[in-house]
Amino acid sequence: MSSKTPGEKLSVLAHALLGMLAGTPMSGYDLTQAFDGSLGFVWSAKHAQIYPELAWLLEAGHIEQTQAGARGRKVYAITPAGRTELQRWLIETRPDRSPRQEALLRSFFMWTITPDDARAYFEAIAASARESLARYEAIANSFEATTPEEVAYRIALESGLRHTRVTAEWASWAAHHYSQPATT
């Protein structure tokens, strides 16, 4: 018996798992690693959340176990029903998440600390963004998108590139606003 009733609407995580399994069959362990990798820049989940969700997707018929490996490894693949659900989610529903931009929230309160501390805050953001940017650029340069799946990946990467670039520029600009006017 599942703890979820049949008609219940699926979580974002459930759809993320369906989307990943739509590409290649994977185990819960593989999916966990995917969230620790490049996918982790847009969404993340721990194994403690993934395994119960897989159990539910299996019971609901959205995925099926196709292989069993060593150490109890279970490989899942998406079913036609699962693929239909994934497509329905992508086409019929719109993302509606309340934003959680902690770094930007903090910038609202920078007037409560010294200009020096505020400047250090923005400079740290800028430095970290420039670092990320370098990594993204390295990936983008050593990557040829050919399959539709790779094209989708490249499009997501492009978003990361552009947003990280403006974050670096904006943070430098913001740091400048907290610069002291030449105190000797």
Next chain:
Amino acid sequence: MSSKTPGEKLSVLAHALLGMLAGTPMSGYDLTQAFDGSLGFVWSAKHAQIYPELAWLLEAGHIEQTQAGARGRKVYAITPAGRTELQRWLIETRPDRSPRQEALLRSFFMWTITPDDARAYFEAIAASARESLARYEAIANSFEATTPEEVAYRIALESGLRHTRVTAEWASWAAHHYSQPATT
């Protein structure tokens, strides 16, 4: 008796409330409205979460009730201890949140639907971003930042402007990738 033990570390929401009260004393109702307004673009919270958090901040001595109004209205102000805690949070800690970019997550799976549907998805994002951008620009143009608090607000707004602009550009670029090559 509180449900939280004395030494416990405060949530992001608790610090957000402290930051807002550092500007002007407000009631729980006012704070709720602030999250529904411009602050809601970077962080959001419902009254059901705010009222218990205020009760805890009061008990911990980070805020104090300074006024009582009609209909049970309670106005809170930050205390010196609260201000110290806010500054400690801003200076000593770094934001460490796992990202939840659902719109970008979806873009990874666009290869599973038809190019037409994928293009519609990105065009909807672009249209929505252009709309937001126009609103942000209107605010930015009719706004003169003079106080330190206003400068901080202007800096946050600038982030919104720049990021929304690249979102619009990126989504158009992405939509282009799913354009059909002239089918008659």
Next chain:
DNA sequence: GCCTCCATGTAATTGGTTACATGATTCT
């Protein structure tokens, strides 16, 4: 008198993280 808005609070549920728990396989 009725409707809307102001104003506060609690309860139930879902989503997500950390901690607990176990065991097999591979590498050195």
Next chain:
DNA sequence: AGAATCATGTAACCAATTACATGGAGGC
């Protein structure tokens, strides 16, 4: 033999949303 990695699962807790619940004040 011991360590690192592979692999799965549950329990406890914190964060956040939705729903439930109540009542006062002001406008029409």
